[in-house]
Amino acid sequence: MSNSAEKSMGSDPFLTIEASELLDEVKTLKEEGWHFCQACAYREDDEIELIYTFENESRLLSLKMMVSEETAVDSITFVFWTAFDAELDMARDCGVKFRHVAEEHLREFYDVADISYAAENIRSDMEALTEHRDYRQMMYVAERMAGTSSFGNSLGYCMAVEQASGIEVPERAAYLRVILLELSRIQSHLYWLSMVADRIGFESLSMEFLAVREPILAIFDRISGNRIMLSLCQVGGLKKDISAEQLEDILTTLENSRNELEKLTTLMAQDASVRRRLEGVGVLEEEAAQAFCKGPAARGSAVLTDARTDELWSIYSSLDFVPVLETAGDAMARCKVAAAEIFQSAAMIERAIAEIPEGDIAVEVETLSAGEAVVRLEQPDGQAVYYAKTTDSDHLKKLRVSMATDANLLAYVRVMKACEPIDRQLVSLTMDPCRNNMDW
Incomplete structure (x- = not known):
């Protein structure tokens, strides 16, 4: 069991990690049966706070990290495809720089017959x-x-x-x-x-x-x-x-x-x-x-x-x-x-x-x-x-x-x-x- 998953058994469902640890933690969580739940970012002065939330049956675990505007963060889309929409929002709304995005997943999403997708503005405006x-x-x-x-x-x-x-x-x-x-x-x-x-x-x-x-x-x-x-x-x-x-x-x-x-x-x-x-x-x-x-x-x-x-x-x-x-x-x-x-x-x-x-x-x-x-x-x-x-x-x-x-x-x-x-x-x-x- 990962260090984060062990701590999630305690009272604090929010755990602070370094951005460099994100991908390794996420891979371990997936191996242990956790699923991606949501992700968001919040800009505070010249830093950006990232929150990734995962679920395992009745439990929730959120990984938090602070990064500078210049810091590149490893995308988790190779591990959880379903994170692509949230990471697109984080990049667009807060300027988070993601690297190693699983582009083939996005191509698979966009190339669906005559269906085209446009991110909506209702949620961001709210x-x-x-x-x-x-x-x-x-x-x-x-x-x-x-x-x-x-x-x-x-x-x-x-x-x-x-x-x-x-x-x-x-x-x-x-x-x-x-x-x-x-x-x-x-x-x-x-x-x-x-x-x-x-x-x-x-x-x-x-x-x-x-x-x-x-x-x-x-x-x-x-x-x-x-x-x-x-x-x-x-x-x-x-x-x-x-x-x-x-x-x-x-x-x-x-x-x-x-x-x-x-x-x-x-x-x-x-x-x-x-x-x-x-x-x-x-x-x-x-x-x-x-x-x-x-x-x-x-x-x-x-x-x-x-x-x-x-x-x-x-x-x-x-x-x-x-x-x-x-x-x-x-x-x-x-x-x-x-x-x-x-x-x-x-x-x-x-x-x-x-x-x-x-x-x-x-x-x-x-x-x-x-x-x-x-x-x-x-x-x-x-x-x-x-x-x-x-x-x-x-x-x-x-x-x-x-x-x-x-x-x-x-x-x-x-x-x-x-x-x-x-x-x-x-x-x-x-x-x-x-x-x-x-x-x-």
Whole structure:
């Protein structure tokens, strides 16, 4: 076991190393089963701080180093292909000089039929706003990074800031957050399956999925006054409690929609026209999914990966959570994972409501404390990673968000290469890419 991995067993998940040690440490971590998670850089005067985060089951480890503007840093893209996007951002935004970049990986990425890739500006602009907005205002900015996963973004941001500043959220607030996150997963998966059905040409099935989704959005409207951008999270907990009547309303809505959902998901799995378009199409092999993929796309290829198994999410263990897996690896398998997760989320919501304690929903936060933290959150489309560096003030020093689409880019490309042109648009939808984060 490497020195860094041994230290990660302790209390400090951030370890400082020399830049010259980075490549050797990363190679050792890969041999020990660690996976690349995210990377970012922060410029401070004439020096640049680099942070590389890795994951191994429920553990996170971040390697930190300070380099001068003139220092060339060894790229880790030969070890982890998935780091290429983060290193491109670090070079562009902070001027980090990388050497020995695995150029063939980039060529493989760009040379995919007629697909061209352009790095988006939404995330970089959001990170730059930390200079002008305090931590309360930044919650609203983070929430607007995406639509159907907006609640998860606000939650991931708040949790990263809370971890960095040592803020402990009341137990009731933690339960309510999980309930809202799983409701968001249900409505997002329903929208996802609706788009897949529409692309196949099964318009009536598409509209039925949206009709089942509508009561979930109505619940959000009754709780928060909004259907998508709930704006309920805050650093320290939640802004608003969910009453016993509203919790009962959630249970009633889920129960009323169960039979219709069973009919729709069974139809999608068994209809001959759907099966012709999805079965055996867009196959992602387990080995490639293990190396390049997260979320339902990976779980459709039998890869056991889900941020809800992270030790940070202790509530999920009490809800008997076990990730949903399919083995075929094709477009149909990914849709089956999404369908099964809808019922799984509903069951966990019911258990969470049965167990939820009374008490406060937030702690008072006057100002932040200096610190840093990395938080993983399982968004509907996969794992998102939130890095926050706080100061003894109301402003963050650094915020970095790595979205699920970032993690799945190379897997997406491999699936596209294996497809006939006529199938590419449909197969791309079964990977559930977030168009707000990537522009194709």
